[in-house]
Amino acid sequence: MVNSINFLLLFSLLVFAPFCHCKKKVGGYLYPQFYDDSCPKVEEIVKSIVAKAVTKEPRMAASLLRLHFHDCFVKGCDASVLLDSSGTIISEKRSNPNRNSARGFEVIDEIKSALEKECPHTVSCADILTLAARDSTVLTGGPSWGVPLGRRDSLGASISGSNNNIPAPNNTFQTILTKFKLKGLNIVDLVALSGSHTIGDSRCTSFRQRLYNQTGNGKSDFTLDQNYAAQLRTQCPRSGGDQNLFVLDFVTPVKFDNYYFQNLLANKGLLSSDEILLTKNQVSAALVKKYAESNDLFFEQFAKSMVRLGNITPLTGSRGEIRKHCRKINT
Template sequence: MDHIITLFLVFVTLLQTKPILCNNEPLIVGYYEESCPFLEEIVRRQVEIAVLQEPRMAASLLRLHFHDCFVLGCDGSVLLDDFEGTESEKKAAPNTNSLRGFEVIDEIKNVVEDACPCTVSCADLLAIVARDAVALTGGPKWNVYLGRRDSMKASLDDANKFIPTPNSSLETLIANFGSQGLNAQDLVVLSGSHTIGEAKCTSFKQRIYDYDDSEERSYPRQWKNDEFRRVLRSICPRSGRDNALAPLDFTTPARFDNQYFHNIKLGQGLLVSDNVLVAEDVEREIRDVVWAFASNEEHFFTSFANSMIKMGNIRVLTGQQGEIRKNCRLINT
């Protein structure tokens, strides 16, 4: 009996000195198995419908998850409209007139709310949708760890600061990813998402018209008067057609594969931020990763799934933090 009392007192002391932090609950697979058992089937079906209606939407939905996680963490803040003096992250330079798919998320949220009211967070929906968008275009499928809560705030300043731009240098990209706890390999792996999707002319005109033979930064020799630059100029004249679209991967634009890495080996990534992975890597450490993914698609797929899971854990809200929004565009109160 004395032994039991002693153990009890020790346990009470530990509780007093080190309280249980319910807000640090880990994300888990199958979080909604009991509360919303058909969640993943519902989301997958809705993503299928959206991508069938517009194939480009797969890349847009994947991008939403990236832009959410890089600002305040994976908390659904990117989905919020302006509210109570807070400006939406949608207004940030990397997002405005670029980030899309919000209506698809609205529709998915409505269907999920009908099935499981006030249960599933918008942040979790973004994570599931990103996985399904990749899988539907031929990419890897992974188990999504769930249990995120939704933020009740947004940060336009952080969106402008932390989201990489199409003309980012390698140094800037490494710093952006490093600030999120992601390393150089994560940078290369996640850049591989540019194997699908399109970009507006405004995102890469610098890449085709501001070229200088004496400029080494991000302009490989292959760019001099090559056929690729002529194709891009036919899509995007020096003036006008700023909103015209070009595929990020001209070879297999609708399929999630490792072609992106073959492209940037040749200096034929669409964006400056793609080509700097090779052009500015003096130590060749990043180049080695690019070459490895180009030669082994399965290796890229496995690495991509792992990096997506890692990214999806950035500063998540759990436990009693945040809320479960009824409408992804608005906080509940």
């Protein structure tokens, strides 16, 4: 009898250990309390520096959110996007999705420097990126969520992964959905996370084809409101002006809300990858309408999908390392 009780006790410990919210550092699991003992001020420090950066330049919130997304979609959420080229490493910053557009690296550097002073060699750059993305959302009026922590940093980068895995503005709906599914995300995550385009800017080069030659016939995209298209053409010419910036949400460009989805319903989504959520798939179109109707519903799902995004193949336990400087691996 005693042996069977011991067996049941052992069995329950093995089965339920992954769901434990205790502070013990269990290798392989992310949980919000990971730094409670080793660096209790981590969230406070990250938030204060992000707040300072966003106050100085509101656009930075979208840039930090995008940096986390572009990190996770390559090799998982491992801070590979932060590495500069050196030795055998070719930086992901040179890839098509990041070149001349990925930004916010200096803010991450400042956070890392502050955390190295507070608790040396403890907090990973990958966790900093994840926390900065959450804080950027909250600071612009979006939802908050508990961020599971305990990621470690990669020992390398993948420029090919950055070029191939990150959804592009001119990808087809099916290509984008496939890229999400390969990362363990679904169509609900795709639509909700696209809602991050409620803040931030895009370059002329990312949507020019919609204005002049969407289907190869020399005409603009018929799914784009023509008055809106005419307005965009004034600052995004057929050639030149590649880096000219345009707000993704022209109604509330620096406020995190559901106007992005309302704009889609009015055929005023800036990128092709935005508009196809409404025009190419019935399930995604229904979700666009739901989120356009309810800001609360969008916020609730966005928070859930951001946690799922942050859980893409993290390095945990003894894999990877805790970088001293986010731009280079430890020597």
